[in-house]
Amino acid sequence: MDMLNRLSQQLQTLEEQDLIRTRRTVDTPCGPRVSVDGRELLAFCTNDYLGLANHRKIKLALQEGAAMYGVGSGASHLISGHGRAHSMLEERLVEFVGAHLVSPRALTFCTGYMANLAIVTGLTAGDRDADIFSESLNHASLIDGARLSRANVQVYPHADLEALAQMLAASKSATKLVVTDSVFSMDGDLAPLPQLLALCEQHGAWLVVDDAHGFGTLGDNGHGALEHFNLRSPNLVYMGTLGKAAGVSGAFVAAHETVIETLIQKARPYIFTTATPPALAHALLTSLELLEGDEGRARRAQLQALVAQLDDGLRLKRWQRLPSMTAIQPILIGDNAETMRAGAALYEQGLWVGTIRPPTVAPGTSRLRVTLSAGHSSMEVAKLIAAINALERT
Ligand SMILES: *Cc1c(COP(=O)(O)O)cnc(C)c1O
DSSP states (O other), X not given: OHHHHHHHHHHHHHHHTTOOOOOOOBOSOSSSEEEXXXXXXXXXXXSOTTSOTTOHXXXXXXXXXXXXXXXXXXXXXXXXXXXXXXXXXXXXXXXXXXXXXXXXXXXXXXXXXXXXXXXXXXXXXXXXXXXXXXXXXXXXXXXXXXXXXXXXXXXXXXXXXXXXXXXXXXXXXXXXXXXXXXXXXXXXXXXXXXXXXXXXXXXXXXXXXXXXXXXXXXXXXXXOHHHHHTXXXXXXXXXXXXXXXXXXXXXXXXXXXXXXXXXXXXXXXXXXXXXXOHXXXXXXXXXXXXXXXXXXXXXXXXXXXXXXXXXXXXXOSSSEEOOOSSSEEEEEEEOHHHHHHHHHHHHHTTEEEEEEXXXXXXXXXXXEXXXXXXTSOHHHHHHHHHHHHHHHXX
């Protein structure tokens, strides 16, 4: 069949460019140590930054939630799927980040991907003149949201405040959205949020902050990037995910109550999907408790110590460790094939590190993406450091 042949040829091309992606089936719970095909591996590739994904208390809370609320929510939020647990979670999330917003309210989503689609399309709904200013290293979900919105999209170069200022000054639109990751997912660096917010306030623009990698890990209380930078503004639209540091699943948006009401009324990724199982929302209440408390603080301190250890220990000449103070520690290699070989060699030694290639990153910037977790020990990180240092020299 012609159509199948076409697909096969396209797959063949990916293969030839070393761009085929494969999945490995994990037999154990997510954690720093996993088992794949009967092999024990040290995983340096998950987003479980605080090691909560398999936490005893959260597992118990999930069981308790299932006993209290059953399994499925049975409907979308606007029909009958909005449960007491979802409502309690929203209130708790306002306590988490509300200090940085004005008249705050929160809204939960099934995934961060959907939350981003919802924000970008919802805030520009029916407004073809809206201008979206999108940071060049943004996550795919923000890019897709911008595409779906049918608004005007301009991409500004990474962290280029001057370029953004010019674009904002030239905009005649009444609806302006600046959208950015707070922690860039493939680079690990932080967006200059205070400066971005100042520009947004000056030009009457929303600042949409995707804090997928900051929520839980940044700030003394784990409240995320807004706490880290100590920001507060009515222009902020905050998105945090709950499947990374929080260890569960889902996402939320927190913003001025009028923004949230707009999303409820207009955002199709909120309206036209089944609400998550309420038991997940119930489990998340425990996760948030841990994040904010002494245990969260200790886990963030452990994570920071491991980041410092990696920074200190890597001795790279050809490859380049990108500057990052977060759990995301990329090592730039460049070539796709060399990146894959490095990833395979580490895997042979029982070290599972993510290999990132285009289109996730720009051509010629393939990299190893090491992610650290508070669940790792410093001995485990030392093992990784030694392996990467030795590998670069071969
Ligand atoms: C993971 C991620 C998302 C998507 O969140 P999910 O809950 O996994 O759908 C959005 N933005 C960024 C920057 C991410 O890293």
